Amino acid sequence: MIKAPVNKIIPSSVVDGPGNRTAIFFQSCNFNCRYCHNPETINMCINCGACVETCPVGALSFKDGKVVWDDKKCCRCDTCIKTCQNNASPKIKYMSAEEIWEQIEGNIPFIRGITVSGGECTLQADVVRELFAIAKKHGLTALLDSNGSYDFKNHPELLEVSDGVMLDVKADNEERHQWLTGHSIDIVLENLEYLASIDKLEEIRTVCIPGSLENEKTITIVGDILKPYLEKKDIRYKLIKYRHFGVRQQYRDFKEPTEEYMNELKALAQQKGFRNIVII
Ligand code: SF4
Ligand code: SF4
Ligand code: SF4
Incomplete structure (x- = not known):
């Protein structure tokens, strides 16, 4: 799929x-x-981990070298977006049609x-x-x-x-x-x-x-x-x-x-x- x-x-x-x-x-x-x-929205996340450190509610973590976003924990503060130097977001979902x-x-x-x-x-x-x-x-x-x-x-x-x-x-x-x-x-x-x-x-x-x-x-x-x-x-x-x-x-x-x-x-x-x- x-x-x-x-x-x-x-x-x-x-x-x-x-x-x-x-x-x-x-x-x-x-x-x-x-x-x-x-x-x-320009780039894909390169899993550098910088935003994992700054998330105030622990909604971001590492799993198998990749950043994982927990939608339920996220308080939409956008600290991760401000932290990212790569024009990316960790708050991405891969979805089928x-x-x-x-x-x-x-x-x-x-x-x-x-x-x-x-x-x-x-x-x-x-x-x-x-x-x-x-x-x-x-x-x-x-x-x-x-x-x-x-x-x-x-x-x-x-x-x-x-x-x-x-x-x-x-x-x-x-x-x-x-x-x-x-x-x-x-x-x-x-x-x-x-x-x-x-x-x-x-x-x-x-x-x-x-x-x-x-x-x-x-x-x-x-x-x-x-x-x-x-x-x-x-x-x-x-x-x-x-x-x-x-x-x-x-x-x-x-x-x-x-x-x-x-x-x-x-x-x-x-x-x-x-x-x-x-x-x-
Ligand atoms: S860089 Fe931004 S403004 Fe330009 S086309 Fe892509 S999304 Fe649109
Ligand atoms: S969203 Fe940006 S800061 Fe966060 S892991 Fe990905 S590239 Fe690094
Ligand atoms: S917007 Fe980013 S920094 Fe803020 S709670 Fe959600 S994942 Fe964490």
Whole structure:
């Protein structure tokens, strides 16, 4: 049975896609964004043991050289997360699609669908595919929240069971994307057009930082690429204000955007043909 590392499951979320949804956050990411608000989801634990020493309630221990987390003892103080120098978390459960589904099933009367996020959910494509197939059999919609690094075109199996992708477009060119994420932008922009062309682009997301990221250029390039599709479909553009909360100390020198700056970006997105723009 294939299992994937799960960081957390939020039974009911209104910020992870349309309507009320259960959101599943997988551990590990192939990007390392400077502004990441959840850097503890980036790496897998290397069992160094540093957090075992600092847990105030003895919820962490070593067994066969691996760190074991006792969910029942844990008081959710996050001391382990603050201790970890590896952008990891010891509070991970390896779960199969069926085990994840057991935690979702009871939410059915209250949710419209499920969203998988991370970390980067597509790194767990096999488990996500199985999970989505189960969710869809039960009448739920299934969305992916992705950094855009997955080769959707050449691995269509995942999209066959997905209703759409909420795609991060973090920058406008290779240099800025590499600087921000440590990863090429090419596949992200290919996915942007490909997903729109097959009507699987649910939403675009750009984190906005005045100055450093030249968000105006990102919105412009996204608008240019999507121009032929925006006339046919109302694709949502979510403009996310950069906030210091959760960001690693060494990357906290970015400026938080003002309302005025966000509204300027919104006006630009409108000019580029977006009708559904959300600022959060
Ligand atoms: S979570 Fe971090 S600090 Fe704790 S054992 Fe793993 S790598 Fe070490
Ligand atoms: S959050 Fe981490 S440090 Fe705090 S009780 Fe739970 S395992 Fe221990
Ligand atoms: S893609 Fe998301 S989870 Fe991964 S490093 Fe960037 S912000 Fe963090």
